[in-house]
Amino acid sequence: MASVTLPVAARAAAPITPSGAIAKRLLSLVVVHGILLAGAIFMLLPFVWMLITSIKPPAEIFTAQISLWPKQFYGVENYSFALSQAPLLRFALNGVILCAGILVVQLLVAIPCAYALAKLRFPGRNLLFVLVLLGLCIPVQVPAMPLYIALAELGLLNTYFAMMVPFFLSVFAIFLFRQFFRSFPDDIIHAARLDGMSEFEIVWRIVTPSAWPAIAAFSVFSAVAHWNDLYWPLIVISDAKLAPPPLGMMFFADAETGSNYGALTAAATVLTAPLVIAFLIARRRFIDGITMTGVK
Amino acid sequence: MTMTAIPAFGTPPRSRRRLWIEQITGASFALPALALLILTILLPLAVLLYLSLTNYEFGAISADWVGLANFSKALADPIIRRSVINTLIYVAIVVPGGVFGALLIAILVHGRRRTRSLYEVIYFLPVTSTLIAMATVWQFLLHPALGPVNAMLKWLGFGEIAFLSEPSTALATLAVIGIWQLLGFNMILFLAGLSAIPRDLYEASEIDGCSNGIDRFLTITWPLLGPTTMFVIVTTMITAFKIFDTVAVMTRGGPMGRTEVLLYNIYLEGFQYFHTGYAAALSFIFLAFILVFSVAQTFTLDRKVHY
Numbered sequence: 001m002a003s004v005t006l007p008v009a010a011r012a013a014a015p016i017t018p019s020g021a022i023a024k025r026l027l028s029l030v031v032v033h034g035i036l037l038a039g040a041i042f043m044l045l046p047f048v049w050m051l052i053t054s055i056k057p058p059a060e061i062f063t064a065q066i067s068l069w070p071k072q073f074y075g076v077e078n079y080s081f082a083l084s085q086a087p088l089l090r091f092a093l094n095g096v097i098l099c100a101g102i103l104v105v106q107l108l109v110a111i112p113c114a115y116a117l118a119k120l121r122f123p124g125r126n127l128l129f130v131l132v133l134l135g136l137c138i139p140v141q142v143p144a145m146p147l148y149i150a151l152a153e154l155g156l157l158n159t160y161f162a163m164m165v166p167f168f169l170s171v172f173a174i175f176l177f178r179q180f181f182r183s184f185p186d187d188i189i190h191a192a193r194l195d196g197m198s199e200f201e202i203v204w205r206i207v208t209p210s211a212w213p214a215i216a217a218f219s220v221f222s223a224v225a226h227w228n229d230l231y232w233p234l235i236v237i238s239d240a241k242l243a244p245p246p247l248g249m250m251f252f253a254d255a256e257t258g259s260n261y262g263a264l265t266a267a268a269t270v271l272t273a274p275l276v277i278a279f280l281i282a283r284r285r286f287i288d289g290i291t292m293t294g295v296k
Numbered sequence: 297m298t299m300t301a302i303p304a305f306g307t308p309p310r311s312r313r314r315l316w317i318e319q320i321t322g323a324s325f326a327l328p329a330l331a332l333l334i335l336t337i338l339l340p341l342a343v344l345l346y347l348s349l350t351n352y353e354f355g356a357i358s359a360d361w362v363g364l365a366n367f368s369k370a371l372a373d374p375i376i377r378r379s380v381i382n383t384l385i386y387v388a389i390v391v392p393g394g395v396f397g398a399l400l401i402a403i404l405v406h407g408r409r410r411t412r413s414l415y416e417v418i419y420f421l422p423v424t425s426t427l428i429a430m431a432t433v434w435q436f437l438l439h440p441a442l443g444p445v446n447a448m449l450k451w452l453g454f455g456e457i458a459f460l461s462e463p464s465t466a467l468a469t470l471a472v473i474g475i476w477q478l479l480g481f482n483m484i485l486f487l488a489g490l491s492a493i494p495r496d497l498y499e500a501s502e503i504d505g506c507s508n509g510i511d512r513f514l515t516i517t518w519p520l521l522g523p524t525t526m527f528v529i530v531t532t533m534i535t536a537f538k539i540f541d542t543v544a545v546m547t548r549g550g551p552m553g554r555t556e557v558l559l560y561n562i563y564l565e566g567f568q569y570f571h572t573g574y575a576a577a578l579s580f581i582f583l584a585f586i587l588v589f590s591v592a593q594t595f596t597l598d599r600k601v602h603y
Contacts, residue, residue, distance in 0.1 A: 032404050032407070032408075033411075035400070035401075035404060036401065036404050036405065036408075036411075036415055039397075039401055039419065039479075040415065040418045040419070042476065043418050043419055043421060043422060043476065043479070043480070044418060044421070045437065045444075046422075046430050046433045046434055046437060046476075047421065047425070047433075049433060049436070049437055049444065050430075050433045053433075053436065061442065062442060063442075066444045066447040108328075109328045109329050109332060110329065112325035112326070112328070112329075113325055113326045113328070113329035113330075115325060116321070116322040116323075116325035116326045117326070120318050120319075120321060120322030120325070121315075121318055121319065121322060122318065122319045122320075122321075122322025122323045122326065123319065123323065124323070124326075125322065125326075128326055128329075128330060131330075131333055131338075132333075135333060135337050136590065137586065137587055137590035137591070138337060138341070138583065138586075139534075139538060139583075139586055141538065141540075141559060141562070141579070141582065142340075142341070142344065142579050142580075142582065142583045142586075143336065143337055143340030143341060143344065144566075144579075145340075145344060145347070145566050145567075145572060145575060145576060145579065146339070146340035146341075146343035146344050146347070147336065147340050148566075148567070149343075149354060149572070150340075152354075165336065166336055168332050168336065169329060169332035169333055169336055169337070171333070171337075174329060199317075199321040199325070200321075203325070224423070224424055227426065228426050228427060228428075230427075230428055230540070230541045230544065230545075231540055231541075231559075231563070234544070234563075234567075235563075235567050245426050245428075245429070246426055246427070246428035246429070246541070247428075249426065249428045249429045249432065250428055250544075250545060253432055253545070261436050261442075264432050264436070265432070265433060265436070267429070268426075268429035268430065268432050268433055269429075271426055271429045272425045272426045272429045272430065275424045275425070275426065276421065276424055276425055278424075279420070279421070279424040280417070283413070283416075283417060286420070286424065287416060287420065287484055290423070290481060290484050290485070291484055291485065291487075291488040
C-alpha cells in the first residue's frame with residue numbers, strides 16, 4: 001500500500017537517510033511486484049494452459065508428468081480436428097452477426113429516445129423515464145419465459161431474430177445517452193432549429209456525433225456482453241448452425257464428452273480469440289468503455 | 297457546422313406551434329423505445345405474473361388457476377431453499393474476494409508507472425474472454441489426475457483434490473473462477489476512482505503526519521473511494537447472484553446438489569421440465585433478490601454517472 005504515494009515518499013525521504021530510504025523503497029517494490037505477479041499468474045494461467053494444451057499431442061496431455069512446452073508439436077492436428085468437428089468459424093461469425101444486429105438496433109432505438117428525454121418536452125416524459133429506471137433493474141432472465149413462449153407460438157425459435165429481440169431495447173443505453181445529451185448546449189440546438197434543421201437531423205447530425213465517447217463505450221460494453229452471453233441463446237437456439245460462441249463451445253464440449261483436451265482447448269482458443277484480440281488492439285477503448293458504463 | 301458561429305441569444309420565445317412540434321417529435325422519438333419496452337419487458341412481466349398464478353405447463357392446452365400455490369410450494373421446496381442458500385454462499389465468497397482483491401490490485405497498479413498498462417491488460421483479460429470456453433480450460437486445469445494445479449499440490453506434498461467433484465469444494469471452486477472473471481472489471485472501476493483523488497491530498501497528509509501507507513489509506517483513499525466501493529459491491533452482488541454459466545457447463549448442479557443455484561434451477565424448471573407456472577413463481581423470487589440489490593445500484597449509479 002505504500003506504493004500509492006511512493007514517488008512522494010521517496011522524494012520526501014531521500015535527502016534525509018539515503019541508504020535507509022533506498023532499502024525501504026526496494027523492499028516495498030519487491031512486495032508490490034510480488035503480489036502483482038502472483039495475481040498475474042493466477043489471471044494468465046488458464047490462457048497459457050489453453051494455448052499450450054492446444055498444441056500438445058494426446059500422449060503428452062494424458063500423463064501425470066506436467067510439462068510447460070510440448071516435446072512434439074501437435075497444433076496443426078488439434079486445430080484442424082477441432083475445425084472439422086464443429087463449425088467454429090461459423091460460431092464466431094454468428095457471434096459477429098448477433099452483436100452487430102443487437103448493437104445497431106439498440107443505437108437506433110436508444111439515441112432518439114434519449115434525446116427526447118433529455119431535450120424535448122412531451123406528454124408522458126417523466127413516466128417513460130421512470131419506466132426506463134425500472135427496466136434497469138430487470139435482468140433478461142425474468143421476462144425470458146414469456147418471451148420464449150411468444151417466440152415459440154410465432155414459430156420464431158432457432159432464428160437470429162429470436163436471439164436478438166430481448167436486447168433490442170437497452171434501457172441502459174437510454175439512461176447513459178440521456179446523461180450525456182443533457183449536457184449538450186441548448187443554444188446550438190436552437191440555432192440549428194433556426195437554420196431550418198429538422199429534429200431528426202439535429203439528433204443524428206449534431207447531437208449524436210458529440211456523444212461519440214459514450215456511444216463507443218456502450219458499443220464495447222454491448223459487444224462484450226452479447227458475445228459471451230449463454231443463457232438466452234441456450235434457450236432459443238437448438239440448431240448448432242446458429243449458435244453463438246458460448247453455445248457453440250457447449251455443443252462442442254458435449255459432443256467431445258470432455259475427453260479430447262487438445263481439440264477442446266483448440267476450440268476454446270478459436271472462440272476466445274476474436275474478442276481478446278479486439279481488446280488487445282483497442283485496449284484503451286475497452287478500459288475507458290468499462291469505466292464509463294461501469295455496469296454489467 | 298455553421299450554426300456554432302451564430303451568436304446565441306438565449307431561449308427564443310416558444311410559440312404554440314413550436315411547442316406542438318416539440319411534443320409530437322418528442323413522442324415519436326420515444327415511440328420505438330416505448331413499444332419495445334412494452335413488448336419485451338412490461339407485457340412479459342404481466343404474462344409472467346399471470347403464469348405464476350397458474351399450473352400452466354408449456355405445450356399444455358389449458359391451465360388452472362392455483363393462486364399462490366406455486367409460491368408456497370417454492371418456499372417449502374427443499375431444492376429451491378438449497379439453491380438459494382448456495383447462491384448466497386457463492387455471493388458471500390465472490391463479493392469480498394472480487395471487491396477487496398480488486399481494490400488491493402488497483403491500489404498497487406495505480407502506483408506503477410512503466411508496468412501499469414501491462415498489469416491492466418493482464419488483469420482485464422479474463423473479462424473479455426468467453427467464460428464458457430475458459431470454463432473448459434479450468435476444468436482441465438483442476439483435473440485431479442491430469443491438471444497442473446493438482447500436480448503442483450502433489451509436488452508440495454498435499455493430497456489430490458477433485459475440486460469440482462468434491463461436495464465440500466465445488467461451490468468454492470466456482471466462486472474462485474467467478475472472482476477470476478470479474479476481478480479485472482472491478483479493478484478498472486477502482487482505478488478510475490483512484491485517479492479522481494487529487495495527488496496533493498496525499499502530500500498534505502504527509503505534512504499532517506500521515507507517514508505510512510496504511511495511515512494514508514485509512515485517512516484519504518478509503519473515505520474518498522467510498523462511493524466507488526459501494527457501487528462496485530452492489531454490481532458484484534448482482535453479477536454474482538446471476539451465476540449460471542459455470543454451473544451449466546462445469547457441474548450441472550452437482551456434486552450432490554452442492555452447486556445448484558437459483559438461476560440454474562429456474563432454467564431447469566422452465567426450459568427443461570417445462571413447469572412453466574412454477575418457474576414463473578421462481579422468477580419472481582429471483583427478481584425480488586435482484587430488486588433489493590438494484591435499488592441500491594440505481595441510487596449509486598445516479599450519483600456516479602455525471603459528466
